[in-house]
Amino acid sequence: MTFLGLASKNAWRKPGRTILLIVSVTIAFALYAVLQAFLNGASGAAVDQGRLVVANGASAAQSLPVRYLDTLETLDGVDDVAFSARMRGFVGTEDNIAVVTAVDPERGYRVFGQELGLDPAMIEGLSAERDALLVGQMLARAMGWQVGDRVSITGFHDVQKDGSRNWAFTVAGIFPGKTASTDTYFAIAQYGYFNAMRQNGADTVKNFVVIPAEGVDPQSLAPKIDAQFANSPYPTRTQSEKQFLQSFMRQIGDLKAVVGMVVAAALITIFMIVVNTMAFAVRERTFEIGVLKSIGLSRHRIMSLILSESLLVFTIGGALGGILGWIACRFADPSIGLVFSVAGWVNIAALTLGLGLLSGLLPALNAMRLPIVQTFKAR
Amino acid sequence: MSDPIRLQSFITLSEIDKSYRMGGQTVPIFQDLSLTIEQGEFVAVMGPSGSGKSTILNMLGGIDRPDRGKLTIGNSQLHRMGEGALTAWRAQHVGIVFQFYNLLPMLTAAQNVEIPLLLKPLNARSRRERIRTVLDLVGIGDRAHHLPSQLSGGQQQRVGIARALISDPQLLLCDEPTGDLDRKSATEIMEMLQFLNKELGKTIVMVTHDPESTRYADRTLFLNKGVFESREVAA
Incomplete structure (x- = not known):
């Protein structure tokens, strides 16, 4: 038997209580894992920090003229530029949302190709027919689409010149995304086709994505870009891709703070329950702690014993919670956009360690300080 | 049984004062208490509750x-x-032997005995050998993997002695x-303690209320209100 073995035996002496504690901690960490994944997805965990997004300065929801492309391309410090227009629509019923991003295939491939897992054959397929569509893996799985399928997406706002809101496409490929955390719950269409067919907003784009030339600091390039269009009818606002997504999130309310507070309240409540239960469990064993001290276990050994017990509960609960959160993210509706990252595991591990030690600290200190003579009176 | 070899004073209490605070008042337990116990001696201490035996x-x-x-024990000035x-x-x-054994209920007899060894740098094999030896010595080697709840009171006390x-x-x-x-188990335990004293030379100080148990001691001290009375008897 080792010292940790003794701590483990102590922790499991009342299996029912220990299991309930572990379940509490598991639920807390599962909640935390899902929250993290949600915030990660919402703040663009998979975005490239070096890329810049050029959007309308008045509001990111408004468009920019596609002709800005010529200016952007010739600007010093710019390596490449892509642009996109966006159509929000649905398939069948209005709650079955599908988003189509319309791009120039070659530019899109150069700028987003690697991140989205596009290959030259897909781009060839997208360019071959005007109404070709590349579908992200998550969207294809959700809709049950296969390559070669003829699909129809009804635009919420985008109307064709003939008045129809039904946009027909042929699925030319399914892109997987570079990693599991890449958002692939959308489809890619040809900008030329979308622009030619739409009734409103012709020759406009939602935004441009700029890749700075090698050695150029994106943060110094951004103001130069905005300066180019400062006195035009459509001034721009250029930000890093991450900043762009974060400011977009702020427009729909400080979701992060609200969800964070709810989960923090849950975590604190569960933490307090665990501390109280641990303190109670240690108080129950006051006499026994005296016995251990009397047979030679030092104050610090006793403290380590109690801390090991709380750490054990948190380690098992934290690991199970993390796994549960990861499973939830993996099987959740892809449209929610949960991104479970390595940093998420690191955070959970750090929190497990911190809370495990903290929750055992008070009962451990009490046990450590108790004089043996006093513990003998506890029988 | 051979006579213990008395080499020197092993335990010396000299002019000891001890008091406790109770309900805001100081209650004296001992004043100028002195006592000498020799190495290898088996001393029983009797007396009414509150006389200071446990202290x-x-x-x-x-x-x-x-x-x-x-308070000196061996070369240590406590x-x-x-x-x-x-x-x-x-x-x-x-080594301390308690009235209610005080074994950890979730540990087997062997694991309870092992606890003090967690503090010593011993490998698993030496540890197992020492546990087996000591459990055999107290006659409970065949119960090594039983939990305290699966042992009788006498067997639990043997585990306590082994620890x-x-x-x-x-x-x-x-x-x-x-x-x-019970009386039978009590007799077995007292014979065990006497064996440890006479054969292994352990110095034993035992607090008891049971006059029968004092028969196994070399001498019995009667403590009353913090003072040793002159009813000292040789075993």
């Missing part, structure tokens, strides 16, 4: 400290030691070791 045992075990006076030093000293030099012996201490302190046992 003596606690001080001899380094669990409690005198307010004044000198009255000068801090809590950390006393804990380390206790782990090495004293006290595992570090091979010179001094055994027994706090009413037969207080929770």
Whole structure:
């Protein structure tokens, strides 16, 4: 038997209580894992920090003229530029949302190709027919689409010149995304086709994505870009891709703070329950702690014993919670956009360690300080 | 049985004062208490409740400290030691046998005996051998993997004695070791303690209410209101 073995035996002496504690901690960490994944997805965990997004300065929801492309391309410090227009629509019923991003295939491939897992054959397929569509893996799985399928997406706002809101496409490929955390719950269409067919907003784009030339600091390039269009009818606002997504999130309310507070309240409540239960469990064993001290276990050994017990509960609960959160993210509706990252595991591990030690600290200190003579009176 | 070899005074309590605070008042337990116990001696301490029996045992075990006076055991001056030093000293030099055994309920007999060894740098094999030896010595080797709840009171007390012996201490302190046992088990436990005293040379100080148990001791001290009375008898 080792010292940790003794701590483990102590922790499991009342299996029912220990299991309930572990379940509490598991639920807390599962909640935390899902929250993290949600915030990660919402703040663009998979975005490239070096890329810049050029959007309308008045509001990111408004468009920019596609002709800005010529200016952007010739600007010093710019390596490449892509642009996109966006159509929000649905398939069948209005709650079955599908988003189509319309791009120039070659530019899109150069700028987003690697991140989205596009290959030259897909781009060839997208360019071959005007109404070709590349579908992200998550969207294809959700809709049950296969390559070669003829699909129809009804635009919420985008109307064709003939008045129809039904946009027909042929699925030319399914892109997987570079990693599991890449958002692939959308489809890619040809900008030329979308622009030619739409009734409103012709020759406009939602935004441009700029890749700075090698050695150029994106943060110094951004103001130069905005300066180019400062006195035009459509001034721009250029930000890093991450900043762009974060400011977009702020427009729909400080979701992060609200969800964070709810989960923090849950975590604190569960933490307090665990501390109280641990303190109670240690108080129950006051006499026994005296016995251990009397047979030679030092104050610090006793403290380590109690801390090991709380750490054990948190380690098992934290690991199970993390796994549960990861499973939830993996099987959740892809449209929610949960991104479970390595940093998420690191955070959970750090929190497990911190809370495990903290929750055992008070009962451990009490046990450590108790004089043996006093513990003998506890029988 | 052979006579114990008395080499020198092993335990010396000299002019010990001890009092407790109770309900805001100071209650004196001992004043100028002195006592000498020789190495290899088996001493029983009797007396009514509140006479200070347990306090003596606690001080001899380094669990409690005198307010004044000198307490020496072997070469160690306990009255000068801090809590950390006393804990380390206790782990090495004293084994304590409790009235209610005080075994950890979720550990087997062998694991209970092993606890003091967690403090020692021993490999698993040496540890197992020592546990087996000491459990065989107290006649409970075949119950090594039983939980306390699967053992009788007498068997649990044997495990308690084995735990006290595992570090091979010179001094055994027994706090009413037969207080929770029937007569047959009590006799077995007292014979066991006598064996440890006579054959292994352990110095034993035993607090008891049971006059029958004192028959096994070399001498019995009667404590009344913190004073040893002159009813000292040789075994």
